[in-house]
Amino acid sequence: MMDVLYFAWVRERIGLPREKIETEAKTVADLVAELRAREDRYDLAFSDLTALRVAVDQTLTDFDASLDGAREVAFFPPMTGG
Amino acid sequence: MRISVQDAPFDLGKESTDFAQGHTDMGAIVTFTGVVRDLPDDPLEVMEIEHYPGMTESALREMAQTAVARFSLGDVLVIHRYGRLYPGEMIMMVATAARHRKDAFEAAEFLMDYLKSRAPFWKREVTAQGADWVASKDEDEDALSRW
Numbered sequence: 001m002m003d004v005l006y007f008a009w010v011r012e013r014i015g016l017p018r019e020k021i022e023t024e025a026k027t028v029a030d031l032v033a034e035l036r037a038r039e040d041r042y043d044l045a046f047s048d049l050t051a052l053r054v055a056v057d058q059t060l061t062d063f064d065a066s067l068d069g070a071r072e073v074a075f076f077p078p079m080t081g082g
Numbered sequence: 083m084r085i086s087v088q089d090a091p092f093d094l095g096k097e098s099t100d101f102a103q104g105h106t107d108m109g110a111i112v113t114f115t116g117v118v119r120d121l122p123d124d125p126l127e128v129m130e131i132e133h134y135p136g137m138t139e140s141a142l143r144e145m146a147q148t149a150v151a152r153f154s155l156g157d158v159l160v161i162h163r164y165g166r167l168y169p170g171e172m173i174m175m176v177a178t179a180a181r182h183r184k185d186a187f188e189a190a191e192f193l194m195d196y197l198k199s200r201a202p203f204w205k206r207e208v209t210a211q212g213a214d215w216v217a218s219k220d221e222d223e224d225a226l227s228r229w
Contacts, residue, residue, distance in 0.1 A: 008132055008204035009215050058137035060200070074134060074202075078218035081162065081203035082116055082174065082194055 002067070004031075006045075007076035010052065013045040028054050028063045031073060046075075053078055083150065083158050085142045087133060089165040094172060101159050101177045108156040108179040110186040114194060120169040124209045131164040131173070134202035138162070145196045153189035155180050160193065162203065195225040 005018045025031035032049070035042040046052070049063055055074045056065055067073065086092075094115055102111045118129050146158040159177040167173060176193045180186040205216040 005134070007134060007202070008206070055134070055137060055202070058134070058140060060141075074137070076134070076202065077204065077215065078223075079199055079202050080205045080216045080218055081201040082198040 002031075002070065003072045004035075005072065005074040007074065009077055010045050010075050014041055023067075025067055027067060028056065028061070028065050028073065031067060032063065051077060083143075083146055084160075085139055085146060086161045087135075087138050087142070088161065088163055091163070092161050092172065092175065094175060097159065097161065097175060098177060101157065101179070105156055105179045108181060110180050110183040111177060112183070112186040112190045113175060113177040114190050115175045116173040118167045118169050118171050118173055121207070121209065124211055126169050126207055126209055128208045129167045129169075129173075130206040130208065130213075131167060132204045132206070133162075133164045137202050141201050142197070145193055145200065148196075149178070149189045149193050153178070153180060153185040153192070155185065155189055158189070158193070160197075162197070162201070164203065192229055195222075195229065198222045199226065 002021050002023055003018060004021050006014050011017050023031060023034060025034055032046050036046050053076055054061060054063060056067065056070045057072050098113050120126050142160050146160055149155060150158055155178055157179040162174040176190055178186045178189040180189065199218060199222045207214055207216055
């Protein structure tokens with residue numbers, strides 16, 4: 001069971017801030033493929049990965065990162081702090 | 083070192099004074115403050131700032147620790163707000179204390195450059211025309227390359 005979090009326009013497109021997902025995905029890319037296959041709103045949100053960033057267990061990483069032992073994955077647009 | 087992610091406003095004068103006290107070995111204190119700016123052509127009604135609780139604090143702490151090591155800082159303060167902010171309100175501040183001013187200035191710039199594109203905050207601008215997420219800028223990403 002994995003917590004999947006969405007922020008900013010990703011949250012708006014998917015329509016919820018977080019959900020628990022039962023998944024066997026080995027990498028972030030596998031998880032993205034699973035989500036995209038679910039429903040159009042996911043497919044739309046993940047249509048351009050260059051516009052997205054990902055954090056695994058609250059650390060920024062890449063889409064080819066392993067999900068081995070991961071508890072929390074978050075998807076969001078490039079950050080705009082400051 | 084103090085990191086604060088908060089919705090409440092902060093008192094720049096008090097924070098700066100408190101930070102400057104107790105550093106008898108540090109000759110230079112630099113503070114930077116970010117303010118919500120109105121938009122010239124399309125007046126800003128409000129800016130909404132979203133963040134990632136938990137990751138935000140740890141990302142800021144890691145940036146601050148890197149700055150301390152790299153610029154030999156005596157102390158660092160980072161305050162960043164989230165929620166609804168109006169034009170003229172202070173969004174965030176950083177303060178750095180070093181023996182000499184060059185390190186204090188550079189550390190403040192380093193922290194600001196990293197904070198812009200590596201701290202998990204997202205800004206949304208609401209105007210009479212509607213609401214839009216602020217897009218990241220290529221130059222913000224490029225700014226990291228100098229460090």
